[in-house]
Amino acid sequence: xxxxxxxxxxxxxxxxxxxxxxxxxxxxxxxxxxxxxxxxxxxxxxxxxxxxxxxxxxxxxxxxxxxxxxxxxxxxxxxxxxxxxxxxxxxxxxxxxxxxxxxxxxxxxxxxxxxxxxxxxxxxxxxxxxxxxxxxxxxxxxxxxxxxxxxxxxxxxxxxxxxxxxxxxxxxxxxxxxxxxxxxxxxxxxxxxxxxxxxxxxxxxxxxxxxxxxxxxxxxxxxxxxxxxxxxxxxxxxxxxxxxxxxxxxxxxxxxxxxxxxxxxxxxxx
Amino acid sequence: xxxxxxxxxxxxxxxxxxxxxxxxxxxxxxxxxxxxxxxxxxxxxxxxxxxxxxxxxxxxxxxxxxxxxxxxxxxxxxxxxxxxxxxxxxxxxxxxxxxxxxxxxxxxxxxxxxxxxxxxxxxxxxxxxxxxxxxxxxxxxx
Numbered sequence: 001x002x003x004x005x006x007x008x009x010x011x012x013x014x015x016x017x018x019x020x021x022x023x024x025x026x027x028x029x030x031x032x033x034x035x036x037x038x039x040x041x042x043x044x045x046x047x048x049x050x051x052x053x054x055x056x057x058x059x060x061x062x063x064x065x066x067x068x069x070x071x072x073x074x075x076x077x078x079x080x081x082x083x084x085x086x087x088x089x090x091x092x093x094x095x096x097x098x099x100x101x102x103x104x105x106x107x108x109x110x111x112x113x114x115x116x117x118x119x120x121x122x123x124x125x126x127x128x129x130x131x132x133x134x135x136x137x138x139x140x141x142x143x144x145x146x147x148x149x150x151x152x153x154x155x156x157x158x159x160x161x162x163x164x165x166x167x168x169x170x171x172x173x174x175x176x177x178x179x180x181x182x183x184x185x186x187x188x189x190x191x192x193x194x195x196x197x198x199x200x201x202x203x204x205x206x207x208x209x210x211x212x213x214x215x216x217x218x219x220x221x222x223x224x225x226x227x228x229x230x231x232x233x234x235x236x237x238x239x240x241x242x243x244x245x246x247x248x249x250x251x252x253x254x255x256x257x258x259x260x261x262x263x264x265x266x267x268x269x270x
Numbered sequence: 271x272x273x274x275x276x277x278x279x280x281x282x283x284x285x286x287x288x289x290x291x292x293x294x295x296x297x298x299x300x301x302x303x304x305x306x307x308x309x310x311x312x313x314x315x316x317x318x319x320x321x322x323x324x325x326x327x328x329x330x331x332x333x334x335x336x337x338x339x340x341x342x343x344x345x346x347x348x349x350x351x352x353x354x355x356x357x358x359x360x361x362x363x364x365x366x367x368x369x370x371x372x373x374x375x376x377x378x379x380x381x382x383x384x385x386x387x388x389x390x391x392x393x394x395x396x397x398x399x400x401x402x403x404x405x406x407x408x409x410x411x412x
Contacts, residue, residue: 135294
């Protein structure tokens with residue numbers, strides 16, 4: 001029997017730092033991990049096989065990863081087969097494994113279909129900070145001539161693209177959390193910044209036996225950019241939607257924080 | 271599809287995005303020039319310091335040339351020119367430079383850019399542009 005823990009969250013939400021933490025705690029995250037880049041100096045901790053597969057599914061659906069509208073992926077048989085291969089190999093070779101890829105927000109229901117017992121760690125971050133960080137990364141890539149300029153430019157050609165992406169990805173995660181509340185644990189980047197014991201919470205919730213690693217050993221606050229002004233928005237109809245999604249995420253995060261309060265209350269009670 | 275499903279970006283949206291991208295470009299260029307962490311007290315790169323010193327030198331030479339030209343007395347009628355002379359050609363300039371060298375150099379570079387813009391836009395801009403030295407300065411800083 002093998003356990004699976006998938007780390008999901010929108011781009012620039014702290015999933016890499018969280019994956020790094022869990023990797024050190026003993027979670028197998030892939031045979032070949034993507035290399036570090038200036039935008040993620042400690043590495044992405046993304047499984048190349050999983051990332052490649054997600055990109056192929058986007059291509060099959062005539063899309064890129066810049067998904068700003070609700071997306072229902074259609075999978076070819078070859079892609080299902082590839083997913084099964086990825087799952088089978090890891091299930092055979094690892095007692096506990098997982099992967100991290102922000103794109104998996106949009107495919108998480110598919111993975112859950114193949115891995116009915118998989119748990120997800122949902123990492124979320126305020127829309128203003130995530131979208132700013134995303135814009136910062138793509139502007140830097142655009143000006144330094146790295147990567148696909150067409151992709152980078154789209155953030156300044158389509159109003160609210162990053163905000164709509166944030167909405168679509170996080171709504172997909174909320175749908176998962178509502179369908180599988182027992183298999184979801186949500187943490188915000190702010191909680192991690194404030195030293196919330198993520199590994200302890202995972203072990204307490206699911207008993208996965210991860211080694212305890214202090215958050216401070218892997219989390220570097222200098223690498224997370226923050227927007228100094230309020231979120232600009234062109235399409236005002238997005239505001240109530242984003243607000244509702246943010247509140248729902250916060251409610252999930254508060255449930256996770258409750259675990260710590262319960263523990264502290266128990267200690268005080270003793 | 272209802273009309274509500276459509277959304278047409280306005281000129282204002284485009285302007286906002288262009289402005290945001292320009293802000294990022296400035297940040298990117300600043301970090302490339304070694305201004306990273308300026309707010310946190312770290313020092314600029316040696317390259318950047320050399321550039322700033324070159325700008326200061328160019329400004330001082332330009333001001334001296336202007337002050338000693340036949341136009342000098344007329345230029346001195348303007349308070350702004352007198353302020354620049356005071357700031358960069360007087361003995362007080364040495365003191366200010368020694369007190370906070372980095373701030374002084376950055377101000378010198380800024381003043382040089384403003385001065386070049388002002389001269390280039392003015393009625394004598396074309397006359398100045400006949401001189402290779404002025405064209406070089408424009409190319410380097412504008």
